[in-house]
Structure formats: structure tokens, C-alpha cells
Amino acid sequence: xxxxxxxxxxxxxxxxxxxxxxxxxxxxxxxxxxxxxxxxxxxxxxxxxxxxxxxxxxxxxxxxxxxxxxxxxxxxxxxxxxxxxxxxxxxxxxxxxxxxxxxxxxxxxxxxxxxxxxxxxxxxxxxxxxxxxxxxxxxxxxxxxxxxxxxxxxxxxxxxxxxxxxxxxxxxxxxxxxxxxxxxxxxxxxxxxxxxxxxxxxxxxxxxxxxxxxxxxxxxxxxxxxxxxxxxxxxxxxxxxxxxxxxxxxxxxxxxxxxxxxxxxxxxxxxxxxxxxxxxxxxxxxxxxxxxxxxxxxxxxxxxxxxxxxxxxxxxxxxxxxxxxxxxxxxxxxxxxxxxxxxxxxxxxxxxxxxxxxxxxxxxxxxxxxxxxxxxxxxxxxxxxxxxxxxxxxxxxxxxxxxxxx
Amino acid sequence: xxxxxxxxxxxxxxxxxxxxxxxxxxxxxxxxxxxxxxxxxxxxxxxxxxxxxxxxxxxxxxxxxxxxxxxxxxxxxxxxxxxxxxxxxxxxxxxxxxxxxxxxxxxxxxxxxxxxxxxxxxxxxxxxxxxxxxxxxxxxxxxxxxxxxxxxxxxxxxxxxxxxxxxxxxxxxxxxxxxxxxxxxxxxxxxxxxxxxxxxxxxxxxxxxxxxxxxxxxxxxxxxxxxxxxxxxxxxxxxxxxxxxxxxxxxxxxxxxxxxxxxxxxxxxxxxxxxxxxxxxxxxxxxxxxxxxxxxxxxxxxxxxxxxxxxxxxxxxxxxxxxxxxxxxxxxxxxxxxxxxxxxxxxxxxxxxxxxxxxxxxxxxxxxxxxxxxxxxxxxxxxxxxxxxxxxxxxxxxxxxxxxxx
Numbered sequence: 001x002x003x004x005x006x007x008x009x010x011x012x013x014x015x016x017x018x019x020x021x022x023x024x025x026x027x028x029x030x031x032x033x034x035x036x037x038x039x040x041x042x043x044x045x046x047x048x049x050x051x052x053x054x055x056x057x058x059x060x061x062x063x064x065x066x067x068x069x070x071x072x073x074x075x076x077x078x079x080x081x082x083x084x085x086x087x088x089x090x091x092x093x094x095x096x097x098x099x100x101x102x103x104x105x106x107x108x109x110x111x112x113x114x115x116x117x118x119x120x121x122x123x124x125x126x127x128x129x130x131x132x133x134x135x136x137x138x139x140x141x142x143x144x145x146x147x148x149x150x151x152x153x154x155x156x157x158x159x160x161x162x163x164x165x166x167x168x169x170x171x172x173x174x175x176x177x178x179x180x181x182x183x184x185x186x187x188x189x190x191x192x193x194x195x196x197x198x199x200x201x202x203x204x205x206x207x208x209x210x211x212x213x214x215x216x217x218x219x220x221x222x223x224x225x226x227x228x229x230x231x232x233x234x235x236x237x238x239x240x241x242x243x244x245x246x247x248x249x250x251x252x253x254x255x256x257x258x259x260x261x262x263x264x265x266x267x268x269x270x271x272x273x274x275x276x277x278x279x280x281x282x283x284x285x286x287x288x289x290x291x292x293x294x295x296x297x298x299x300x301x302x303x304x305x306x307x308x309x310x311x312x313x314x315x316x317x318x319x320x321x322x323x324x325x326x327x328x329x330x331x332x333x334x335x336x337x338x339x340x341x342x343x344x345x346x347x348x349x350x351x352x353x354x355x356x357x358x359x360x361x362x363x364x365x366x367x368x369x370x371x372x373x374x375x376x377x378x379x380x381x382x383x384x385x386x387x388x389x390x391x392x393x394x395x396x397x398x399x400x401x402x403x404x405x406x
Numbered sequence: 407x408x409x410x411x412x413x414x415x416x417x418x419x420x421x422x423x424x425x426x427x428x429x430x431x432x433x434x435x436x437x438x439x440x441x442x443x444x445x446x447x448x449x450x451x452x453x454x455x456x457x458x459x460x461x462x463x464x465x466x467x468x469x470x471x472x473x474x475x476x477x478x479x480x481x482x483x484x485x486x487x488x489x490x491x492x493x494x495x496x497x498x499x500x501x502x503x504x505x506x507x508x509x510x511x512x513x514x515x516x517x518x519x520x521x522x523x524x525x526x527x528x529x530x531x532x533x534x535x536x537x538x539x540x541x542x543x544x545x546x547x548x549x550x551x552x553x554x555x556x557x558x559x560x561x562x563x564x565x566x567x568x569x570x571x572x573x574x575x576x577x578x579x580x581x582x583x584x585x586x587x588x589x590x591x592x593x594x595x596x597x598x599x600x601x602x603x604x605x606x607x608x609x610x611x612x613x614x615x616x617x618x619x620x621x622x623x624x625x626x627x628x629x630x631x632x633x634x635x636x637x638x639x640x641x642x643x644x645x646x647x648x649x650x651x652x653x654x655x656x657x658x659x660x661x662x663x664x665x666x667x668x669x670x671x672x673x674x675x676x677x678x679x680x681x682x683x684x685x686x687x688x689x690x691x692x693x694x695x696x697x698x699x700x701x702x703x704x705x706x707x708x709x710x711x712x713x714x715x716x717x718x719x720x721x722x723x724x725x726x727x728x729x730x731x732x733x734x735x736x737x738x739x740x741x742x743x744x745x746x747x748x749x750x751x752x753x754x755x756x757x758x759x760x761x762x763x764x765x766x767x768x769x770x771x772x773x774x775x776x777x778x779x780x781x782x783x784x785x786x787x788x789x790x791x792x793x794x795x796x797x798x799x800x801x802x803x804x805x806x807x808x809x810x811x812x
Contacts, residue, residue, distance in 0.1 A: 001607070001635050004575070006543075009518045009666050012673065035473070043471045049462035056455035065449045065649035067441070100506065100675035107674050111542065112415045116522060132673045136517065137412075169410070201407070229407050243471035245680040256409055263418050267538045268513050269506035273679050274651040 008116070008138040031386040033373040034353040036179065036240075036328050042299070042376070043243055044283075044292050051282045055275070064278040070266035072098025072250075073277035079284045080236075080250055087212065089225050090234070094252050097261055100272045102209050102249035105235035106172070107133045108264040109205055109251065114139035119167040120205075123153055125331075125361045125370070127179045130172055130207065139169070143362035148333075151183035151322065155192050162200035170203035170233075175223060177210035177327025180360040180372035184325060187220050194226045202231075209237035209249070210327040212293055215301040217325050230254035238280060240328065241293050246276040297326075300376050303383060304330075307375040310387030318394040330373045331357075332390075338397040340368040346393035352386045414522070414544040437792035439779040440759040442585065442646075442734050448705070448782070449649055450689075450698050457688045461681070470684040476672035478504025478656075479683035485690045486642075486656050493618065495631050496640070500658050503667055506678045508615050508655035511641035512578070513539045514670040515611055515657065520545035525573040526611075529559055531737075531767045531776070533585045536578055536613065546573070549768035554739075557589035557728065561598050568606035576609035576639075581629060583616035583733025586766040586778035590731060593626050600632045608637075615643035615655070616733040618699055621707040623731050636660035644686060646734065647699050652682040703732075706782050709789060710736075713781040716793030724800040736779045737763075738796075744803040746774040752799035758792045 055064055063073075071077065077096050084090040099105040106129070114120065116138030122131060124143040134141040142165070145157040153173075162168060173193070175185040185193070197204050206223045224234035238248040253261060265271070283289045307330060311321055321332040334343060344356060357370030375383060461470055469479075477483065483502050490496035505511040512535070520526065522544030528537060530549040540547040548571070551563040559579075568574060579599070581591040591599070603610050612629045630640035644654040659667060671677070689695045713736060717727055727738040740749060750762060763776025781789060 001637060003609075003660075003662055004519075005666055006517065006519055006521050006524075008521075009670065012669050014669055014672070037473055040467050040472070043467045045462060045467060048471075049459070052458045052462060053455070056451055056458060061446050061449045061451060061649075065454075065651045066446070067443055067645075067650040100679075103673075104675040111412065113410075113412055115412050115414075116544075118412075129673065129676070136670065136673045138522075203409075231407060239473075243467075244473040245471045245677075247675060247677075247679045254409075260411055260415050263420060263538075264415065264542065266420070267418065267509075267535065267542045268674065269510040269653060270535070271651075271653075273506075273653045273682060275681070276679060 008136055011135040012132055030351045030353055031378060031382045031389070032353040033375070033378060033386060034355050035377055036374055037377045038240060038244065039377050039379075042296055047283060047287050047292070048279065051279050051287065054282065055278060059278065064274045066274070068271050068274045070262050070271045071095070072272060073274055073281060076277045076281040079281055083284065084236075084252070088219070088222050090222070090252070092227070094254055095258050096250045096252045097258060097265060098272050098277055099235075099249045099251055099265065100247040100269065101239055101244075102207060102235040102237040102251075103129050103133070104265075104268070105249050105251035106130050106205065106207065107136070108261050108268060109170075109233055110134055110137045110139055111264045112257065112260040113169050113203070117167060118169045119165055121158070121161060121168055121171045122362050123173060123178065124363070125180055125357060125367060126172070127174060127207070128360060131362055134172070140167070141362050144171075148181065148183070148322070150186075150189070151181070152185045152189040153193070155189065155196070158193065159196055162196055162202065168200075168202050170205050171197060172205045172207065173223070174207045176208055176220065177213065177324055177329070179210070180329055180355065180357070180370075181322070181331045182324035182327055182329040183322050183331075184220055190221065190223055191226065194223055197231055198229060204232045206232055206234045208235060209240055211236065212241050213297055213300060213328065214326040215297060215304055224252065233257065241296060242280060242283070246280070247272060248276055248280055303375045303378070303380060306380050306383045307373065307387060310384055314387070314391045314394065318398065319390075328374055328376050330375065332371055332373060334369050334371075334394060334397065336369060337399060338369070338394065339399060340397070343393050343397035346396045347389065350389045350393065352389045352393075354390075414542055417541040418538055436757045436759055437784060437788045437795070438759040439781070439784060439792060440761050441783055442780055443783045444646060444650065445783050445785075448702055453689060453693050453698070454685065457685050457693065460688065461684060465684065470680045472680070474677050474680045476503075476668050476677045477501070478678060479680055479687060482683045482687040485687055489690065490642075490658070494625070494628050496628070496658070498633070500660055501664050502656045502658045503664060503671060504678050504683055505641075505655045505657055505671065506653040506675065507645055507650075508613060508641040508643040508657075509535050509539070510671075510674070511655050511657035512536050512611065512613065513542070514667050514674060515576075515639055516540055516543045516545055517670045518663065518666040519575050519609070523573060524575045525571055527564070527567060527574055527577045528768050529579060529584065530769070531586055531763060531773060532578070533580060533613070534766060537768055540578070545575070547768050550577075554587065554589070554728070556592075556595070557587070558591045558595040559599070561595065561602070564599065565602055568602055568608065574606075574608050576611050577603060578611045578613065579629070580613045582614055582626065583619065583730055583735070585616070586735055586761065586763070586776075587728070587737045588730035588733055588735040589728050589737075590626055596627065596629055597632065600629055603637055604635060610638045612638055612640045614641065615646055617642065618647050619703055619706060619734065620732040621703060621710055630658065639663065647702060648686060648689070652686070653678060654682055654686055709781045709784070709786060712786050712789045713779065713793060716790055720793070720797045720800065724804065725796075734780055734782050736781065738777055738779060740775050740777075740800060740803065742775060743805060744775070744800065745805060746803070749799050749803035752802045753795065756795045756799065758795045758799075760796075
């Protein structure tokens with residue numbers, strides 16, 4: 001029979017990222033810089049085993065096997081709040097709600113805020129899941145032109161959009177260790193963005209799944225830390241510092257929004273699984289969770305430096321990148337003269353996987369010279385070998401005419 | 407600041423069930439027949455502990471801690487399919503997708519099928535979560551008048567609705583051990599409903615979270631078993647036979663719908679947590695899962711019979727009910743002459759919790775004489791004592807004038 005689907009779902013396509021993932025997962029001996037995955041050795045197996053054993057033998061099963069509150073496990077909510085007060089300077093009166101990953105936090109935020117036809121502004125290059133979340137409610141993602149060199153959205157362009165588009169409900173940003181760029185919006189730009197949000201009275205969704213993974217320097221103040229008005233929704237995730245499959249994220253928001261988010265969460269899936277909520281609470285309370293995060297940071301920093309060293313050895317006139325101070329990704333740009341198609345074909349043939357820039361851009365075009373590299377999942381030797389392959393592919397992508405000229 | 411919320415969310419109110427739940431959960435020494443919860447002793451702790459231990463010591467963590475496919479764990483999907491082929495006679499070629507409870511199955515079904523203003527027909531008394539899922543996408547739940555004595559929707563009323571309302575996208579039904587009625591639509595009525603769906607070319611969502619819990623007689627053929635056209639989406643749940651907090655449900659649907667559901671699932675929360683997917687797969691493969699379900703059925707049957715015995719001892723002229731053949735609930739109707747407000751107040755004072763019919767009806771009114779009783783969660787002695795309290799409350803709710811007349 002012929003099915004008639006909702007309009008909102010027609011706009012969505014399976015994330016190209018996911019299609020790539022399925023394709024690549026079938027291949028053996030691929031070096032993958034594609035996924036934003038943790039490596040298997042990042043999982044704190046012994047601690048998890050110990051806590052799980054404790055749950056099944058010492059903890060009341062009503063706590064972790066029964067239905068529970070849509071907002072989440074009260075102890076975990078308290079611990080997350082306390083952690084944010086320590087790691088960031090988030091000492092406000094707002095609550096957090098536990099979501100199934102920060103992906104779900106964005107999904108329910110769009111659900112409670114956007115009518116069909118409303119607009120959410122996004123960084124031009126951004127997380128495709130967030131773009132899908134927006135389209136999934138019939139809202140419209142509009143890209144904010146970026147100033148990549150300044151590690152920020154273009155503030156004038158942002159103001160232009162805010163001034164003329166009355167449909168804008170909120171601005172979606174990944175200010176810290178951006179996906180796919182890896183960069184972080186500097187403090188003064190964050191302040192300017194917050195001021196613009198005030199001036200044009202729109203909300204901000206600050207997505208911060210990588211924020212804990214700082215390798216150099218001091219953390220930059222979060223937008224949420226500047227939030228005197230209650231206009232920032234702040235989402236975090238434990239996918240990168242505990243385990244993705246635990247599906248644990250959270251959102252902090254002003255009470256009035258929180259009330260609606262809890263309702264949307266309840267309608268969506270009743271609540272996030274409590275086994276993992278209790279596991280994490282126990283981890284945070286009694287098993288040196290912060291030490292685990294520190295160890296992860298050291299480990300990832302080593303891989304990060306290996307990738308940076310490899311990339312720095314490549315010819316500057318063929319590839320450029322901004323060195324992030326943390327996170328999961330490094331974003332590279334091949335020289336304008338290079339042919340992206342030849343480049344990606346060469347990588348495919350050499351079985352090195354990266355994410356082409358268009359996949360991670362709102363318009364799905366215009367970023368073919370950019371590509372995203374993940375350094376957390378591959379091994380050190382894969383990083384060394386894979387980056388060399390990238391160098392070879394850059395050579396192959398250099399047009400003959402260009403080669404002759406230089 | 408003043409927030410402007412999406413229209414769709416304004417229609418939603420916190421489920422009164424949930425409000426009651428929070429209120430009652432604070433009270434000690436309440437006898438609760440209110441929640442659709444399993445009792446703590448229903449959780450197979452030893453088996454879960456054993457399997458969990460195995461996961462952390464013998465299984466590749468990539469299987470249960472890493473990101474995974476939105477459709478779910480391939481082995482679990484296969485096992486669920488095989489189980490449906492055995493427990494029901496579902497031997498079709500369709501796939502299942504693992505959801506976070508069957509609640510999420512309904513949520514994503516509405517998302518992919520309903521534009522704002524589209525209609526979903528529901529049994530007049532039904533699961534409030536499903537009604538919220540419909541409203542949550544700006545679609546409209548319209549109640550189908552029921553013939554409670556015949557344990558079915560009123561077929562003529564259903565046809566009337568189908569004939570005149572072009573906005574109808576699908577019919578939402580809980581045909582087996584209905585929530586809140588406990589009753590099951592007889593075979594010939596199911597066939598008639600399916601024929602009407604064919605005649606007016608609409609889809610059916612068959613929600614079956616209680617279907618495994620048959621205490622008497624033979625299972626009735628599912629609507630999905632009759633589905634020659636690919637017009638039935640079938641959702642099941644492991645909340646009632648494993649553990650609610652595992653958040654494991656599934657949906658079976660024709661390929662073309664499944665493709666959209668997988669997309670909606672991905673956008674919503676990437677995937678359901680894999681720890682529980684692998685736990686359940688291992689349970690089903692190597693730990694006598696069906697014996698566990700059989701034990702549950704025996705255990706619940708004992709509680710069911712205790713409640714039925716108690717209810718049968720109450721005066722027939724004050725209370726009536728239809729005896730279900732399985733599931734979680736018995737629905738009672740007090741005599742029309744009785745005053746519901748007095749009845750519910752008397753129960754509150756005696757600390758016995760039930761769910762008033764209006765809470766579980768689409769229109770939120772017209773069912774004040776009905777109330778739902780759960781028999782799985784309370785102990786046997788709570789069942790005996792609580793039903794006596796109901797008898798007392800019925801007496802108090804009998805108007806003086808009525809008492810004098812009879």
C-alpha cells in the first residue's frame with residue numbers, strides 16, 4: 001500500500017555520516033578518523049564491573065530497575081549540578097534534567113520551543129544531529145556565516161540575521177571544541193553573542209558534549225555562566241567521558257522551560273534508563289570519577305599531539321588547520337586549488353576514512369575543501385600512518401597545472 | 407524573561423497519573439492499586455547479576471558501551487522476531503526496531519506519520535501517554551466510543567468516524583488486556599476493525615505491552631497477524647516482563663515505514679542503550695527467558711485471583727467489572743447512583759490509591775464512575791485489605807436517598 005508520511009520527516013535523510021559509518025564498518029583494515037567515538041580502552045571496565053555488581057547485590061532494585069521520574073535520578077541530578085559548580089562556575093538555582101544523550105536534549109528543546117516554520121540559527125558547520133532535530137519538528141535551521149580564523153560565528157552576520165528574521169526562536173551553538181571545527185569561541189565573542197541574544201530577545205542552546213576534554217590552557221567561560229536573564233539552555237553529555245551506550249546526557253534550563261522539557265521527556269520515553277543513572281551517581285560519589293576524566297584527558301592529549309605533529313609535517317600550502325585546545329576533532333582545509341573529489345577518492349582507495357565538510361554543514365554544500373579528523377578512536381600508529389596517507393592524497397589532488405606553476 | 411513555547415506543547419499537561427504518583431509516593435502506608443508497575447520481586451536479580459558480570463568480563467565492550475545502530479542490536483532484533491514467530495504467529499518478512507519502551511514506539515510513529523491537524527483515533531479510554539504522544543506533534547486524538555460490555559470499540563461508531571473524517575492517519579488500539587479496561591477485543595471484532603481499516607485505507611498502531619501476560623485460555627490472534635496489506639504497526643515492550651527501567655520496547659512495521667521510523671529514532675536519541683539490549687539478548691539465548699515469563703504469569707495470576715475474589719465479594723448493585731484473561735489491570739464501574747467524589751475522597755482518606763477513569767480517557771471526562779485497579783504491584787494482603795476499603799468507600803458513596811429507596 002501507499003503510505004503518506006508527515007512533511008517534517010520528508011525533509012530528513014539518513015545522516016550521511018551514518019551511511020558512511022555503515023559502509024566503513026563493513027570494511028576491514030580501514031583507518032578511521034571519521035567517527036566521534038571513544039576507543040574501547042577508554043571504558044573504565046573494572047570500575048563499571050564493580051559498581052554493577054554492587055547494584056545487583058546491595059542496592060534496592062526499585063532504584064534502578066523500576067519506572068522512575070522523567071527528570072531523572074534525584075541523586076544524579078544533584079551530583080551533576082555540584083559537578084557543574086566545580087568544573088565550570090555554574091552556581092545558579094536552575095535544575096538539570098537527565099536525557100538520553102545530549103542529542104535528546106536538543107530534540108526536546110526544539111519540541112517545546114519551535115512551531116513549524118520557526119527558525120533556529122546554527123553555526124554554518126555543525127552537528128548534523130542537531131540540524132535533523134530542528135527539521136524533525138518542521139522548524140528551519142538557518143546557517144550563521146562563520147569566521148573560521150577567529151574561531152567564531154561572524155558577529156555582524158549574526159546581528160543581520162537577528163535583526164531581519166522574526167521567526168528565530170533560538171541560536172544553537174557548540175562554543176567549546178566545536179563539531180566539526182574543534183575550535184572554541186573566544187570569551188569576548190561569547191559575550192558579544194550573549195549581548196546580541198539579549199538585544200534581539202532570543203534564547204541560546206549551548207551544546208557542550210566535549211567541554212570536559214580540555215588539553216591546554218584554561219577553560220573559557222560558558223555562555224551559561226553569563227546567563228543573567230535565563231536565556232541559555234545548557235546541555236552536556238557523558239557519552240565522551242563514560243560510555244556512549246549509557247545514553248546519559250543532561251540539560252540545564254530556567255524553571256519555566258524545564259517544566260515543559262520534563263513533559264516532552266515524559267512523552268518521548270518516560271525517562272532515561274535508571275541502571276546507568278545509578279551507575280554514574282555511584283561512580284561520581286565513590287569511585288574517583290574525576291580521576292578517570294583526568295586520565296582520559298592525558299590519553300587523548302597524547303593522540304591529539306601525534307595527529308598535530310603528523311599534520312604539521314604536511315606542506316602548509318596544501319593543508320591548513322587551527323589547533324584546538326581540546327575535544328575530539330581537528331578540522332582541516334585543503335588549499336582552494338586542490339580537487340576535493342580526487343582527494344576523497346584517493347583516501348577511499350587507501351582505506352582512510354574522514355568526514356567531508358559538506359556532511360557537517362547546514363547547507364550540505366560549500367565546504368568540500370574542509371574535512372574533519374577524529375583522533376580519539378584510532379591508535380597512535382593509525383594516526384601516524386593515516387595522516388601520511390592524507391599527505392599522499394593531497395599530492396594526488398593537486399592539479400597538474402598548479403604543480404607546474406609552483 | 408517571557409518564554410514563547412510551541413503550540414503543540416501547550417496542549418500537554420503533566421499526566422494526572424504522574425501527579426498522583428508523585429503525591430502518593432510521598433505517603434507511607436498507602437495501598438496502591440494505581441501504578442502499572444511490576445513488584446520488586448518480579449525482577450530476575452540473580453540472572454541479571456550473572457549476565458551483567460559476564461558482559462563486563464567476557465564480552466567485547468564495543469558491543470554494549472559504544473555507539474550502535476539506531477535500529478538496535480542485530481542479535482536482539484533477530485531474537486525478538488523469532489520470539490514473535492513462536493509466541494504469536496508473526497512470521498512475516500518485516501523487521502523490528504528496538505525502542506526505549508513502547509512509549510517511544512508510539513512517539514516516533516506519530517512523528518513520521520502525522521502532520522499537525524491530522525487525526526489519530528483512540529479507544530475512548532486509553533493510555534494517556536499515547537494521547538500525549540499524539541498531541542505532542544500537533545495531531546488530534548479523537549475517541550472512538552466503546553462498547554465496554556463487548557470488550558471492543560463500537561464498530562458502527564468507528565465506521566462513522568472513518569467515513570466522515572478525512573484527517574485520520576491511523577487508529578491507535580491496545581487490543582489485548584487493554585489499559586485501563588483490562589479487556590481484550592474478541593477475534594471477530596478484530597477482523598471487522600481490520601476490514602474497516604482496509605475499506606477506508608488507514609493504518610493501525612497495535613500497542614501490546616501486556617500481551618505476554620495471559621492467565622487463562624488461548625491468545626487471540628493479533629491484528630498484526632491478519633495484516634495482509636502492511637497496514638499494522640505492532641509495538642511490544644519488555645517493561646512488564648524484564649524491567650521497566652531497561653527501557654526496552656520494539657516496533658514491527660512494513661519496510662517503507664521502518665525506514666522513516668529508524669530516522670526518527672536516530673534523531674530522537676541515536677539508539678536505545680546497548681547494555682540492556684545485550685543483557686536481554688543473552689537472557690533470551692542462554693537463561694530460560696520463557697521460564698521467567700511463565701513464572702511471572704503464575705505469580706501474577708495468584709494476585710489477579712485474589713483481587714477478583716475480593717471484588718466478587720462486593721455488592722453487585724454497587725460495583726461491576728469485566729474479568730480480564732490477563733494483563734495488569736481490572737477496571738471497575740461503580741453504580742450510576744453512587745457519588746464518585748465521595749468515593750474517591752473516602753479512598754484518599756483510607757489511603758488506598760486507584761486511577762479514576764477520567765484520567766485514562768481521551769476527553770478527560772465522562773468516566774468518573776470507572777476506576778482502574780492494578781494487581782501486580784500490591785502484595786496479596788494489600789489486595790485483600792485494599793479491596794475491602796473499596797467496599798467501604800462504595801457504601802459511603804451511596805446517596806442517603808438511594809439507600810432509603812432500596
